Amino acid sequence: MDKINELKLPETGRVIVISDIHGEIGLFKELLNKAGFSGEDYLIINGDLCEKGGNSKEVVRYVMELAATNPNVHVIEGNCDALVEHLLKENPQLLNYLAAREHTLIGEWLKEVGFQLNDHSTIQEVKEVLLRYYGKEMEWLANLPTAIETDRYIFVHAGLEDGEDWKETERSNALAMPSFLEKSHRTGKFVVVGHWPVVNYSTDIPSDNPIIDEAKKIIAIDGGNVIKPTGQLNAFIIQRTAEGDSFSHLYVDKLPSRAVTKDFVADSAIKGSINYPFYTIVPVERGEFFTLCRQPETGRMFYVKNEYILQNENGDFTIKTDVSCAQISVTKGETVSVIDEDCSGYALIKKEGKAGWIPGECLMD
Numbered sequence: 001m002d003k004i005n006e007l008k009l010p011e012t013g014r015v016i017v018i019s020d021i022h023g024e025i026g027l028f029k030e031l032l033n034k035a036g037f038s039g040e041d042y043l044i045i046n047g048d049l050c051e052k053g054g055n056s057k058e059v060v061r062y063v064m065e066l067a068a069t070n071p072n073v074h075v076i077e078g079n080c081d082a083l084v085e086h087l088l089k090e091n092p093q094l095l096n097y098l099a100a101r102e103h104t105l106i107g108e109w110l111k112e113v114g115f116q117l118n119d120h121s122t123i124q125e126v127k128e129v130l131l132r133y134y135g136k137e138m139e140w141l142a143n144l145p146t147a148i149e150t151d152r153y154i155f156v157h158a159g160l161e162d163g164e165d166w167k168e169t170e171r172s173n174a175l176a177m178p179s180f181l182e183k184s185h186r187t188g189k190f191v192v193v194g195h196w197p198v199v200n201y202s203t204d205i206p207s208d209n210p211i212i213d214e215a216k217k218i219i220a221i222d223g224g225n226v227i228k229p230t231g232q233l234n235a236f237i238i239q240r241t242a243e244g245d246s247f248s249h250l251y252v253d254k255l256p257s258r259a260v261t262k263d264f265v266a267d268s269a270i271k272g273s274i275n276y277p278f279y280t281i282v283p284v285e286r287g288e289f290f291t292l293c294r295q296p297e298t299g300r301m302f303y304v305k306n307e308y309i310l311q312n313e314n315g316d317f318t319i320k321t322d323v324s325c326a327q328i329s330v331t332k333g334e335t336v337s338v339i340d341e342d343c344s345g346y347a348l349i350k351k352e353g354k355a356g357w358i359p360g361e362c363l364m365d
C-alpha cells in the first residue's frame, strides 16, 4: 500500500476510534455526544463511512467538515469508501452495483441532483455529473490514507499481511481481508481494525463489543452496525497517561430499551450463536421453543429458537439471520435492549453489548 500517514499522538489524552459508520449519521452524532467528544480528543475514523445505511452523503459531508476544522480528526479509507475510485476509473460494473443496492453514496448523490439511472446510462455520464457537483467529496475520499501509524498503534480498516514489512500489504487486503483476528501480523504494535463484525468471532455469549487480543496485538472494533440484527456502533477509547495506555469502549444502537420485571438466571450450558458464514444447521431434537441443532461445518451443537429455523426447497435447514443461542441472566429493574419479542415463550435481548434469550414473562408488566 502507498498511502500511509504517520501521526504523533500526545503522551496523555484520549484517542477515540470509530469504524464502519455505514451512513448512520444519527448514531454517529449520538456516539460522539455520548463520548463527550471535544477538540482535545483525537478522533480516528477507521474506514467505511458510507454504504448500507441510510445517509452516506451526510456522513461523508459531516466527517469531511470535522476533519477540516479539527486537526485532531483523522480518517482512513475502508473498502466501501474506495468505491468512488471505480467511478473515477470509469468501471462500468459500478452501474450493476448501483442498480442492485438500495443504499449507496453514489445513488444518494444522483438522487440529490435529480439524475435518474436507466438502461442507457453510461459510467462516463455518471462520473461527469457527479464530478460537477461532488468533485471535492470524491477527491477527498480518493485521497484518504489506507493506514495511519502511531507510536504504539496502526489503524487500518480490515487488516495487514503477516509479512516482514507490513507496509508491503496489498491495499486491497488492507481494505477488505476477512476475519483478521484469526490471522496474525509482525508489526510489534497494536493493529486496530473494523470491517469484520466482531460478533462473527463469538463463541459463548455473542457480543458486539470490541475485542482486544493482547497476544496477537489485534483490536477488532466493528460492532456490526447496520449489518447485524443486534448491531451497534462502537467507540473504542484509548486513554493515554504517563503510566501507559488503558482501553474502554462505549456504544450506541437503535434497539428499544425496556425495564426487566422479573429475575432470570441463565443456564450457562445454553450458549453460542450462529453467525456468518456458518448458517447451515441440522436439527437433532425439536423442543417446544428451541431445537437442538448441529452445525456441520464446526461440529458444534446449539439450541436454536424454532422461529429462526428455515427449510429450503431441497429440504436443507438454515437460519433466518444471525442469532444468539445463549441464555442471559437479568435482574428485576435493570434496563435491557429488545432485539426480538415476537417469538413464543422467550424474548431476545441485548445487555452490555451481549445478546441472549430470556423468558418473555421477564419483560411483562
Ligand SMILES: [Mn+2]
Binding pocket: 048, 078, 079, 080, 157, 175, 194, 195, 196
Ligand atoms: Mn468494510
